[in-house]
Amino acid sequence: MLPRNARLTDSAEFTRATKNGLRASSQNFIGYLLVEDIKHESRAGLIVGKSVGGSVIRHRVARQVRHALAERIVTLPDNSLFVIRALGGAAKSNIFEEISSIIDRVVKKSAEVKK
Secondary structure: OOOHHHEOOOHHHHHHHHHHOEEEEOOOEEEEEEEOOOOOOOEEEEEEOHHHOOHHHHHHHHHHHHHHHHHHHHHOOOOEEEEEEEOOOHHHOOHHHHHHHHHHHHHHHHHHHHO
8 A cells, every 4th residue: 555645645646646757657657756846755646447347446556556656656756746547457466566667667767768
């Protein structure tokens, strides 16, 4: 479970991250990373829409994504907002592997942009 101080809760932060952040995608997920100038701990949020499936499936996917994010949030740069969006086939995918891959790629992009 993500700690309370590591959760994105404000819709404006979700919008800022998805519109202005760096993007990495896999077959079933899209990740957005926005590193801000404002000092704060890294925070993450998720978007699991109805295209993923019914209520039970969406909640199962959301729990698995939160679990994967909780383990990998320490690898995100300081002062960052990270949003993961689940796509249609997310319920049948290896969620942890895809999330880890997306985080690795978007953090690498962030380091390259910073140089």
